[in-house]
Amino acid sequence: MVIEIEDLSKSYGHHDVLRGLSLRVAAGEVYGLLGPNGAGKSTLLHLLLGFLKPNAGRVQVFGSSNLEAMRAQIGYIPERQRYHTRYTAREYLHFMGEMSGLYGSELSNRVEELIVLVDLEADANRMLNTFSKGMLQRLGVAQALLGDPSLLLIDEPTSGLDPSGQRGVLDLLASLRDRGHTVFLCTHYLHEIEYLCDRVGVLARGQIAAEARVHDLRMPSSNVMIEVNLLEPELRNQLQALSMGITCEPRMIQIRQNTPQLQTEVLQILINAGVAILALEPLESPLEQFYTQAVQSVTPAQVAQRPKKEKPVFVATPADLAPPKRPVTRPPGEGETLLNELLRRSSGSANGETNKPESEK
């Protein structure tokens, strides 16, 4: 294992940020950590780098708990890097390379190789105060790679970049993944997870609330939207009669609780009626559903009730991620999503207990 974290807790004063978090990242794996603002993603990166000390728990990188000694093998790309803008990109990389103990031809060769890798050949002699945010971010990647680290810790790499800047950074990170680097990536953006990562974890209320292989989340969405040129009222009624989960407007059909069969029936009716289909899109991606469920599932009461040594709240498997069998629109309390059911079981509520405080039971 490249990263092994067990039962990690970190507080700032009375503010408990991480509460018994455990996770593992294997060599060559690209792990994406999603979490709302303030969930503790940057804190976790700083703990991995040994910049911060945990209140409890174990952090090992490359099998060692001496994280300061491991730093040379880690490339860190922070969300916001500060640069000395009076340097050119080439000078800056030389300067930073010397700081990491590289000299002479080894340093020059490494700098030139990295300038090519991050696609800054044409701009390497320009002053950094003329660089765009995207160029600075690519320079940050080059800097992180100076010591040829095998593990990269990356904090929100495309935050604040325009679409072409984002594309440049993502393509660069994909090329690093393809070179076999182990990557631990913190992000808010689901498309980055889909594009880059092998596995995804959701950090919520100080724990890994859910974990899944990204490949297993590539499944048909359970809710889709079909955009059409125009639906006559008669046709709308015909479609809505197919299922309670279908709602129609003059130019849009929503299928909640979509199945391949139901979708085929809807499309067949539209085609037979000569309706032009302009678009068919998922209402939310399976990854989005997975993230939302994970963030909403861990309630403060559940966190407070969990004994310290308990395993992660929920680790998703492909079967767990299948669309819920009962209608999504059912009244509250009538049923649970599978994820919620598992969560309740894992917090000891399967045998009739609820998560209410003792006083309310």
Ligand SMILES: Nc1ncnc2c1ncn2[C@@H]1O[C@H](COP(=O)(O)OP(=O)(O)OP(=O)(O)O)[C@@H](O)[C@H]1O
């Ligand atoms: N040095 C500090 N002292 C006190 N509180 C801190 C400190 N650093 C972070 N925090 C708090 O800890 C919590 C977690 O912060 P952190 O920056 O790790 O979250 P994050 O998930 O990276 O957030 P974001 O996605 O917004 O960057 C936040 O509530 C933050 O205000």
